[in-house]
Amino acid sequence: MATNLSQLRERIDDIDARIVQLLNDRASVSIGIGSAKKEMGIISQPHIPKREQEVFARIERLNHGPLPHEAVQAIYREIMSASISLQKETTIAYLGPRGSYSFQSAYEKFGDSLTFVEQPSITKVFQAVASGAATYGLVPFENSSYGTVQQTLDCFVAALPEAQALIRGETYLAVHHCLLSNSSRDKIKRIYSHPQALGQCAKWLEANLPFAELVSVASTSRAAEMASRESGSAAISNAMCADLFDINVVERNIEDMQNNTTRFFIIGKALDSPTGNDKTLLQFTVDHRKPGALCDALNVMKQRQINLTKIDSRPSGQRLWHYVFFVEFEGHAEDAKVKEAIKDLDSFCLDIRLLGSYMSLQ
Numbered sequence: 001m002a003t004n005l006s007q008l009r010e011r012i013d014d015i016d017a018r019i020v021q022l023l024n025d026r027a028s029v030s031i032g033i034g035s036a037k038k039e040m041g042i043i044s045q046p047h048i049p050k051r052e053q054e055v056f057a058r059i060e061r062l063n064h065g066p067l068p069h070e071a072v073q074a075i076y077r078e079i080m081s082a083s084i085s086l087q088k089e090t091t092i093a094y095l096g097p098r099g100s101y102s103f104q105s106a107y108e109k110f111g112d113s114l115t116f117v118e119q120p121s122i123t124k125v126f127q128a129v130a131s132g133a134a135t136y137g138l139v140p141f142e143n144s145s146y147g148t149v150q151q152t153l154d155c156f157v158a159a160l161p162e163a164q165a166l167i168r169g170e171t172y173l174a175v176h177h178c179l180l181s182n183s184s185r186d187k188i189k190r191i192y193s194h195p196q197a198l199g200q201c202a203k204w205l206e207a208n209l210p211f212a213e214l215v216s217v218a219s220t221s222r223a224a225e226m227a228s229r230e231s232g233s234a235a236i237s238n239a240m241c242a243d244l245f246d247i248n249v250v251e252r253n254i255e256d257m258q259n260n261t262t263r264f265f266i267i268g269k270a271l272d273s274p275t276g277n278d279k280t281l282l283q284f285t286v287d288h289r290k291p292g293a294l295c296d297a298l299n300v301m302k303q304r305q306i307n308l309t310k311i312d313s314r315p316s317g318q319r320l321w322h323y324v325f326f327v328e329f330e331g332h333a334e335d336a337k338v339k340e341a342i343k344d345l346d347s348f349c350l351d352i353r354l355l356g357s358y359m360s361l362q
């Protein structure tokens, strides 16, 4: 029996030697790709979602087990993360501290080999990308139960030159909130969280802790950090933050709706090329004094058979009751049909800005 075990381990050692060699052969090719990208002037955006999707799809076809596809995909996530870091030092800015849903989403999509830099606000994530301090940023866009993350739209509206960035990818994260506290439930007087998380758990809070003071803070991980230091305080946050900030999980899954999901955007300084499966987000204003102005603008999409996937608005911050509209639709800004639609739309709008064209990251 023991001999059999040592023989099997020898085989594993042998296979590992070949795997390490192959990983390094692959890494050398990736360095070559990095040099080619430098020559072509496109090294500033080393992460190519479309190519990664092709790699993931191909390995799924090649994989006949016994490893499940999810396991092979996780290994490949890390291989490509290391591959990116060999081509260019790549940093990802996210709404911190570590442990936030933004962090979890960034880590899941970019892997462990890149550098993650926490930021104290969504605005600072935009600024880090726009200034070049970070290669990419991760910002929450909307939640399935509580709607749009207003701070993110307001960063687009503010359009400060130092905070301009383009959306290059979208990603979805299943969000399960926990009540974290080092006090027992009957002693909790104050609950910290991000306004989105407080909104996503509003019914649970009303039913279970109706007298607690609700305090909005910059992120769910910041909330966990603050609550960990105060007796009588709690945070709506997540299990990862319980470990990171040494705070107990009092209750799990306190979100009001099952399948609670948040959509994030990956922002960078340049658009990615069309993949055939993209969405585009535009921001525009229309002349409010003209009846049907918004309708005329949207009609452009209808005439060109472009399917809308989201519409939203925010105060422009310039004049009273003046709004900026956000329209998301299927297609890429470089697709002929979309290009023409944007040109047509321009004649119905006071101003128009492309916020990005992107595919869903696997």
Ligand SMILES: O=C(O)C(=O)C[C@]1(C(=O)O)C=C[C@@H](O)C=C1
Residues within 6 Å of the ligand: 030, 033, 034, 046, 047, 048, 049, 051, 052, 055, 079, 080, 083, 084, 087
């Ligand atoms: O194909 C590329 O452009 C690469 O940079 C290679 C590679 C890979 O390792 O497969 C690395 C990073 C990209 O996000 C996609 C693919």
